[in-house]
Amino acid sequence: MTEQEDFQRLLHHAGAQIPASNAPVEDLIRYGRRSKKRRNILHAASVAAAVALISVGAFVAPSPIGGGGKLATQATTATSGLEGPPTTSTSAASCLVEDLGVTRGVSGAWHGKLSQIIEFANQGDRSCRFRGSDIGIRFKPVGRDPVSVDMTPVANRTTVLRPGYSAHLLFGVPGACGGIYAVVAHLDVTVTGHQLRMEVPELRIGCGKPRAIDLFTARS
Amino acid sequence: MQVDEEYSAYVAARWPGLVRTAVLLGCRVHEAEDLVQSTLVKCYVSWDKVAKATNQDGYVYRIMLNTHRSNHRRSWREQPSEHLPDASPTDNSDVAGVVETVRQALDALSVDSRAVVVLRFFADFTDEQTADVLGIPVGTVKSRLSRALVRLSRDPQLAELIRRSQP
Numbered sequence: 001m002t003e004q005e006d007f008q009r010l011l012h013h014a015g016a017q018i019p020a021s022n023a024p025v026e027d028l029i030r031y032g033r034r035s036k037k038r039r040n041i042l043h044a045a046s047v048a049a050a051v052a053l054i055s056v057g058a059f060v061a062p063s064p065i066g067g068g069g070k071l072a073t074q075a076t077t078a079t080s081g082l083e084g085p086p087t088t089s090t091s092a093a094s095c096l097v098e099d100l101g102v103t104r105g106v107s108g109a110w111h112g113k114l115s116q117i118i119e120f121a122n123q124g125d126r127s128c129r130f131r132g133s134d135i136g137i138r139f140k141p142v143g144r145d146p147v148s149v150d151m152t153p154v155a156n157r158t159t160v161l162r163p164g165y166s167a168h169l170l171f172g173v174p175g176a177c178g179g180i181y182a183v184v185a186h187l188d189v190t191v192t193g194h195q196l197r198m199e200v201p202e203l204r205i206g207c208g209k210p211r212a213i214d215l216f217t218a219r220s
Numbered sequence: 221m222q223v224d225e226e227y228s229a230y231v232a233a234r235w236p237g238l239v240r241t242a243v244l245l246g247c248r249v250h251e252a253e254d255l256v257q258s259t260l261v262k263c264y265v266s267w268d269k270v271a272k273a274t275n276q277d278g279y280v281y282r283i284m285l286n287t288h289r290s291n292h293r294r295s296w297r298e299q300p301s302e303h304l305p306d307a308s309p310t311d312n313s314d315v316a317g318v319v320e321t322v323r324q325a326l327d328a329l330s331v332d333s334r335a336v337v338v339l340r341f342f343a344d345f346t347d348e349q350t351a352d353v354l355g356i357p358v359g360t361v362k363s364r365l366s367r368a369l370v371r372l373s374r375d376p377q378l379a380e381l382i383r384r385s386q387p
Contacts, residue, residue, distance in 0.1 A: 003373060006382045007337075007341050007369065007372060008342075010322065010382055011244065011322065011341045011342040012341075012342065014318050014319045014321075014322040014323075015240040015241075015244060015319075015342050016240075017318060017319050018240045018244075018319055019249060020235065020236035020239040020240060021239075023232050024257070025227075028231060028257065028260050028261055029224055029228070031257075031261045032261045032264025032267075033264070035262075036264070
């Protein structure tokens with residue numbers, strides 16, 4: 001008998017002694033359906049966003065804001081990070097502020113609105129629950145009154161962020177007036193009550209009330 | 221639904237083998253079950269591709285190995301904790317001594333060589349299939365296997381196990 005056959009036999013012998021529970025087939029199908037649905041939504045949102053951005057041709061390269069994007073935190077009230085396996089958790093704890101890196105994503109246009117994406121990357125090592133109602137965005141154009149983004153359309157949206165994934169908040173401002181590039185003194189992003197003030201060089205602010213459009217998940 | 225039926229049959233048949241492969245790749249039993257679960261959820265999402273694959277098992281094992289590598293990389297970023305969690309009843313300390321000995325011997329191999337050994341000797345893939353799963357040339361599979369065998373043959377505990385298991 002060759003050495004190779006000896007090892008082969010030994011590995012099979014060892015493998016047979018490893019306990020394996022019954023396959024959780026029903027759970028896997030349920031999780032699979034959920035993942036498939038999420039993937040389809042993401043795909044549709046990405047395609048629509050790409051088409052809208054390309055059609056206007058108004059890309060601004062993604063850039064980190066707030067000096068690298070990691071939220072400065074004074075969080076003391078965050079919930080526990082306990083939860084199940086990343087891909088299967090349906091009861092993940094809320095995202096901790098210190099685990100989220102915030103960056104400014106692409107800006108462009110969406111269905112007649114000037115749009116901007118803000119990305120919230122899960123830089124922690126656990127999945128966490130990210131809710132639309134946890135986010136607030138406010139900015140102050142130079143020489144104008146502060147403006148808050150109406151988050152109502154995504155307030156009831158919840159997504160589970162696996163490590164390395166980002167929640168993308170897309171918001172838009174009616175741009176029928178031609179799309180004004182304005183100097184914005186700062187952009188305030190609030191997550192679960194903790195605020196980070198970020199300097200942004202410019203933002204297309206349009207001429208109406210800014211409003212959240214979508215909240216979706218993608219790999220960072 | 222035909223897809224669910226095919227998928228269920230596949231999962232029921234392959235689950236134990238996939239979990240055991242994951243354990244031999246270096247996972248604890250509960251980690252192995254999580255890894256296989258993640259893998260099979262991904263397979264469900266892309267079941268049309270899995271079903272059409274010439275080597276269905278190869279496709280699934282490739283997903284599992286990629287997920288394992290990705291988890292492995294992530295674990296490097298994990299910070300040590302001052303407080304150890306309570307021991308889980310499914311922790312791998314319950315595996316038999318022979319498994320632990322084999323696993324310790326495999327621990328001495330690089331991640332890539334270990335994957336070659338496990339795929340060839342436990343999952344029973346051919347050199348060509350192993351090369352396809354790992355995305356490397358057949359020659360690389362053979363050379364890694366050869367080096368791994370040399371290394372494993374130097375392990376005295378493994379040699380003793382082989383000697384004792386001789387018919």
